Amino acid sequence: MDIKKEFGKRLNQLRKDRKMSQEKLAELSELNRPYISAIEQGKRNVSLEVISKLAQALDIEIKQFFEA
Amino acid sequence: MDIKKEFGKRLNQLRKDRKMSQEKLAELSELNRPYISAIEQGKRNVSLEVISKLAQALDIEIKQFFEA
DNA sequence: TTGTAGACTGCCGTCGACA
DNA sequence: ATGTCGACGGCAGTCTACA
Numbered sequence: 716m717d718i719k720k721e722f723g724k725r726l727n728q729l730r731k732d733r734k735m736s737q738e739k740l741a742e743l744s745e746l747n748r749p750y751i752s753a754i755e756q757g758k759r760n761v762s763l764e765v766i767s768k769l770a771q772a773l774d775i776e777i778k779q780f781f782e783a
Numbered sequence: 784m785d786i787k788k789e790f791g792k793r794l795n796q797l798r799k800d801r802k803m804s805q806e807k808l809a810e811l812s813e814l815n816r817p818y819i820s821a822i823e824q825g826k827r828n829v830s831l832e833v834i835s836k837l838a839q840a841l842d843i844e845i846k847q848f849f850e851a
Numbered sequence: 852t853t854g855t856a857g858a859c860t861g862c863c864g865t866c867g868a869c870a
Numbered sequence: 871a872t873g874t875c876g877a878c879g880g881c882a883g884t885c886t887a888c889a
Contacts, residue, residue: 718835718845719831719832722831760830760831760832761830761831762828762831763786763790763828763829763830763834764786764828766831767786776849777786777849778846778849778850781846781849
């Protein structure tokens with residue numbers, strides 16, 4: 716499957732596991748909410764720095780985005 | 784350390800482990816050589832699709848970029 | 852073989868607004 | 871709480887060329 720869609724699904728999963736809203740994730744990651752929405756739908760080709768910010772916000776290591 | 788620098792160092796390490804030139808890596812990943820050079824020096828904020836291409840070229844999984 | 856420069860196109864990431 | 875739109879500035883990624 717497309718890497719963007721995979722990443723988006725994983726992000727959505729990790730966020731929901733934490734019962735966190737897109738709004739809250741946007742705040743913690745210092746990104747904006749519509750952008751988080753698009754990422755979770757696999758519409759955006761996010762950069763390393765965005766991946767890093769999201770990992771920090773979710774309190775995980777980057778590699779966890781790419782593990783089952 | 785800065786995530787871009789970390790990624791660059793790791794890419795350089797993985798490439799050299801395989802005794803591969805930047806030129807060859809550029810060819811396999813369908814990127815261009817000057818760009819590979821900049822990435823390895825931590826100057827570029829690469830995207831998910833580029834990370835994916837580099838992983839394929841090196842025949843590794845993406846998570847290996849983010850493991851020690 | 853690698854680093855660097857300049858110029859270019861397209862898209863990332865932002866923001867306000869509406870459903 | 872989430873999806874979507876439109877407009878925008880800045881930078882990702884390309885290419886040629888030279889050290």
